[in-house]
Amino acid sequence: MNTEILTAVKELEKEKGISAEILFEALEAALLSAYRRNFGSLQNARVIVDRQTGDFKVYSQRTVVEEVTDPRLEISLEEARKIDPRYQVGDVIEKEVTPRNFGRIAAQTAKQVVVQRIREAERNIVYEEFASREGDIVTGIVQRVEQKNVYISLGRTEAILTPPEQMPGEEYRPGNRIKTYVVEVRKTTKGPQILVSRTHPGLLKRLLELEVPELQEGLVELKAIAREAGYRSKIAVYSREEKLDPVGACVGPKGARIQAIVNELNGEKIDVIKWNPDPSKFVAAALSPAKVVAVEIWEEEKIARVIVPDYQLSLAIGKEGQNARLAAKLTGWKIDIKSESQMQEIYAQEYREYYGDDSVL
Incomplete structure (x- = not known):
């Protein structure tokens, strides 16, 4: 023995x-x-x-x-x-x-x-x-789907992708290789339970860091992320180097870097925006691709009223309010979007309330 x-x-x-x-x-x-x-x-x-x-x-x-x-x-x-x-x-x-x-x-x-x-x-x-890889990306192979949970092989163990962490419309077929974000690692009596996500903003952040060397080197800083997984995301980037364009660095030559991330996220649209310390400029940029005429700021309430051309109103708001919602998440400001014609009416109303008539208008 x-x-x-x-x-x-x-x-x-x-x-x-x-x-x-x-x-x-x-x-x-x-x-x-x-x-x-x-x-x-x-x-x-x-x-x-x-x-x-x-x-x-x-x-x-x-x-x-x-x-x-x-x-x-x-x-x-x-x-x-x-x-x-x-x-x-x-x-x-x-x-x-x-x-x-x-x-x-x-x-x-x-x-x-x-x-x-x-x-x-x-x-x-x-x-x-x-546990040391919480907040990082892991690559695994889809093993099976049980009760809507996706089980992903990571070699010596499995990760669980629960329904809330799955991207809308994404199919998880056994044998498919997949990148996920480690949200939490729990100790259980049956061994470690690894919870991963495809919808977490951290997945987009880590994918960007993998694709953009300037982010890894600290030349470009990722200031904020707003994500509606499977549909659209907005990221705000900044560089202290005047000669370095942070948006261009993230997009890459002919859009190659950002396209690689879009492909990994099954066609999720990604808007890359230059961060600005001036809230009015940052809010205006956050509403991209819509063009903004003016931004009025109420600092204490963190409210921004954005004026856009009439023909840009629906673009600024986005489908079901998505563009405006993501811009608000990205900037941390409550954004009220008005068209130029709406603002003319508002100004006229304010004038009447102040002067009693609109004879001067």
């Missing part, structure tokens, strides 16, 4: 990546449990497995005391000093008590415990590996 133990430990360390020391400790705990269960021992004991030979021995442990109350756990100072005169109160005396037939019984009873500890060690390794 000794050589079997050493061989098993070496193989598991090599194949599973579990340290030999963790396995030896698991084995010692299992053998101690087996000893207590099979030999009815209520005394303190410990099992040592020799790391070089695989030999194992059981030792009883008794604490040196002035007056013994439980001889299974304690030994008097007088008796201890008969063994070695240097013993003091509080010392622990060990004595080998390995049963003759312990090897066979231990092998049988410890097996399940060792397997369980190995599983736990594997789960911890996987958990630590992926």
